[in-house]
Amino acid sequence: MSHPRHELDEVIHSPVRLSIAATLAAVDKAEFAFVRDSVEITDSALSKQVATLEKAGYVTVTKGYVGKRPRTWLALSEEGRRAFERHLAALRAIAEGRPAGG
Amino acid sequence: MRPDEARTALDDARHRNEAAGAASSRWVATLLCVWGAATLVAEFATAFLSGPWTLLPVGAVVLPFAVWATVYALRQRAYPRGLAKRYLPVVGAWTALHLGYVLVLVRVGPGDVAVALIGSVAVAAPLFAGALVESRRR
Numbered sequence: 001m002s003h004p005r006h007e008l009d010e011v012i013h014s015p016v017r018l019s020i021a022a023t024l025a026a027v028d029k030a031e032f033a034f035v036r037d038s039v040e041i042t043d044s045a046l047s048k049q050v051a052t053l054e055k056a057g058y059v060t061v062t063k064g065y066v067g068k069r070p071r072t073w074l075a076l077s078e079e080g081r082r083a084f085e086r087h088l089a090a091l092r093a094i095a096e097g098r099p100a101g102g
Numbered sequence: 103m104r105p106d107e108a109r110t111a112l113d114d115a116r117h118r119n120e121a122a123g124a125a126s127s128r129w130v131a132t133l134l135c136v137w138g139a140a141t142l143v144a145e146f147a148t149a150f151l152s153g154p155w156t157l158l159p160v161g162a163v164v165l166p167f168a169v170w171a172t173v174y175a176l177r178q179r180a181y182p183r184g185l186a187k188r189y190l191p192v193v194g195a196w197t198a199l200h201l202g203y204v205l206v207l208v209r210v211g212p213g214d215v216a217v218a219l220i221g222s223v224a225v226a227a228p229l230f231a232g233a234l235v236e237s238r239r240r
Binding site: 005008015018019021022023024025026027028029030031033034038039066088091092094095096097 | 103104105108109111112114115116118119120121122123125126176177179180181182183184185
């Protein structure tokens with residue numbers, strides 16, 4: 001019987017990255033500024049955390065224009081969505097004192 | 103990680119998730135509401151016109167709405183998940199009811215207030231129902 005902490009995702013475990021993943025899990029895609037305002041962090045801090053999530057393959061970043069305004073879109077990838085769900089399941093197990101997958 | 107820390111992390115994740123879901127759905131509810139109102143006005147007016155004049159409400163109400171809706175949707179900062187899947191039935195129902203209403207109008211002819219009122223409300227109903235559902239989403 002393994003402790004559920006082993007199921008925690010190292011990338012999503014950081015509180016800020018968990019907030020970013022939770023925000024993106026609710027939407028199909030969101031603009032950079034929407035996520036920044038939702039998570040209540042600075043542009044540079046969000047850029048840094050998104051780079052980590054993107055490197056892990058959890059977030060996709062798309063750049064484009066609406067009229068003349070440049071926009072950056074963030075979306076949780078399928079892999080990111082699965083990792084987020086697994087992480088939440090592990091957190092629930094820890095909170096309820098259950099073993100992993102129990 | 104302690105159980106209380108896990109609970110705090112879960113609560114925060116749920117709060118962020120619900121807030122983002124509600125924020126991304128709000129504009130969809132507005133769009134559906136305006137679409138419903140545009141439909142109501144256009145369908146009601148159509149019942150009192152005949153021949154080429156039936157295209158007047160389309161030009162005066164539906165086309166400006168379509169332009170506004172496109173610009174409004176493109177300016178949004180977040181798009182809810184499964185939007186097409188959720189609203190395909192709404193658009194399907196709206197189209198079917200519109201076609202049914204047009205057939206009724208062709209049969210009874212222009213100028214019937216009861217048909218105009220009941221028909222336009224029926225055609226717009228799926229859009230208002232969608233707006234209500236979307237506004238209650240978390």
